[in-house]
Amino acid sequence: MIVRKRSLSRRTLLRGAGAAVALPLLDAMLPAMTADAATAASDSALRRLAYVYIPMGFHAAQWTPKGENLDDLPSSLQPLAPVKDHLTVVTGMDLQNAYPGSHATSNAAFLSAARAKLTESTDYYLGTTVDQIAARKIGRSTALPSLELAMDTMSTVGQCDNGYACVYQNNLSWSSPTTPLPSEAHPRLVFEMLFGEGGSPQQRRAQRRSRASLLDSVSDEMRRLQRQLGGSDRQRVEGYLDSLREVERRIQHAEASAADHPLPDLDRPVGVPESYAAHARLMFDLQALAFQADITRVTTFQLARETSNRTYPEIGVPDPHHPVTHHGNRPEKLAKVAKINQFHVSLFAEFLQKLQSIPEGNGTLLDHSLLMYGSGMGNPDAHDHTNLPVLVAGGAAGRMQGGRHLRFDTPTPLANLHLTLLNKVGVPLETFADSTGRIDKLFDPVRV
Template identity: 75%
Template sequence: MIVMKKSLPRRLFLRGLGTTLALPLLDAMIPSMTALAKTPADPARLRRLGFVYMPMGCDVTRWTPPGANRLDELSPTLSPLASVKDHVTAITNLELQNAYPGTHATSNAAFLSAARARWTESTDYYLGTTVDQIAAKQIGQETQLPSLELAMDLLATVGQCDNGYACVYQNNLSWSSPTTPLPAEAHPRIVFERLFGDGGSIADRCAALRKRASLLDSVTEEMARLKNQLGPADRAKVSQYLETVREVERRIQKAEADTADNKLPDLDRPVGVPASYADHARLMFDLQVLALQGDVTRVITFQLARETSTRAYPEIGVSDPHHPLTHHGNDPEKIAKVAKINQFHVSLFAEFLAKLKATPEGNGSLLDHSLYLYGSGMGNPNVHDHTNLPILVAGGAAGKMGGGRHIRYEKPTPLANLHLTLLEKVGVRLDAFADSQGKVDELFDPLSL
């Protein structure tokens, strides 16, 4: 006999003044029947797809894991992944043939499209629909935001940016059509309002903030009423989630307050965000956790820095600008600094994965129900090549992805093969994508070890 119970809807929101607050997946949202039947509440169907872009390639000698098949030993650059390596796969010798003739603009543009960018300095740019947007058109239609595009830098540059290519190519990772780039947002406050508030103009947001000390204060009464319908485990889960939302909001407010004391802001950094790159990045990653946990969106792209970025990283002892360092001319000291930046970026991604892993959801964790691709559209930045790309895939246990491995191809293989594979694993089936020649079957095949 099956015991039936009334369940809460998965698309449950708490509503307050200018606020729409999504909730994480609760036990009360999963009917007893889901053990036997697939429903929209089934956590196995709540898979997410994310992409994190690392600009300007890497020092491949410090990136590539030393072993084959198993990821038993991590390379120096990947060492921060130690605590989550069983959920990560490194893939060696993937390439982007359509990114040639070899530029920063085409590295960024081809990363998610695997398409050849039209060479133009004007507005007649043309690329291809990116993999994230193909996914969003199917798995993003049931969520508040079909997709979320994030970045760390202001994207104010226009015109020609790189060898005759329009700036639009290196400003935007996501394209919803070959002629429609989707601008990314770098300001945590604006992202926060998109996820949990009504948005509006800057003036509207400032006025709303003056009316309420905290987003959560406006839904207190509704929260209390909801908790009366939940069991102890769900009440604890809701409380933990809301405390996380409140903490992220507090950090955003502090960063905005600190702006007045920062007399020399980073020109790449929007006013009102943390002065430290790491603090800004962690805030943007934490917003992704909240967006995924609340099922506000299931598709996310995040650009860690813009191609040709001249950002320095004094917090890790690198005061030289990033882009000039990548044209190192085989200078060992410059190469070591590039590798240090690469490792720093990986460490922030590792922290993010650890938070996903520590967030329970359904019969596993948020990491189990997500797939993330981390990497770059450039291999060796000193020569601007697009082969042997630094690529990682994380998460996906609900899709039976076997982590803790190193897939090493003997010959250069299209990155589009991986895009096609990830699409299939989140339920989007295509015969081909861009220049794909097949799929990365080893990624989800435990027998390949």
């Protein structure tokens, strides 16, 4: 690697034996950028879109703020208090194309706002999802145009819900109406997708045996680079590599634990943490690393599948999730739904805090990202698609007004929000699906 006058390419990689590690945005890269790239990296640019999906709706009373600000967060949203200034709660959104109400259409319509074809076979048809529309524009200069993640390591096939093929529940992201994009739930495979050379399972096992750590294989290049960077860039690289090593350590620990305790879950892939929370945190951290290194600018993450029967004993909910959501307005079941909502939100809040802690330019990764969190279902007991739980976070570089509750008194297409976020990251669409306009009041045109 040759560094001249503190001028590095944004695509600079640290290379070692069978490995390549991308770097975060550094001051030393700015002189080497083209005018377009420099604009994209400026403090006024929104560079990333992330979508996080939760299944089976919410308990509205414990989610919805009473006023127009977030000074008094309801119980399900309390974990977001440290980042509430970067958060807008949006209520009154609906998905008309998800009707007739079902779990399959909740998942399928969330990012497409399209009506799923009723079929149990392979002639499924939906619509191109917003993440893939964004990826064609803001993802074309990154190593991965988009990254699709999930928490469930096994996908069902055939018919899953009221005559709908399982493909609708399994996949959030569709690159065309007939092309669903499968999600990856295994942290090791995601890590290698981002930082390793890939290959067959046998090749990947050989790669793991041949090196103790990804960073060990690029250590010589790392030391050479560090000697030629300024102080702030050195700290930035050191922090990024520390995070990378910590993620790798946790994956290796999970693999060792799974190898030592192979029973009773014989189908669990090696390297997936036993704890749901540990698994989710690891997947969120991998997204943060991917954003920091500019490996991708578009992600989708399914925190659980629709009709999931996962239990959450760690928060006092040993009952399967899906049956709990059929609450019949019984207080004890509603309380459990609210606890699950709060648990999922807490993991998202940690992710936001992680992004906020990573500097980029004069701001942070959170400032230069837009993140949408929510569900395609409102009241799970009714399987409706009105008054959806939706959060929008980040976006300070795009002048998003945080600390607010944005309430629509009449049902408003979720497609309006999708269109707005696409426009803010530089995708110049006039309409999307059943949109009726943009939600301009989500952003402040005056505040700098």
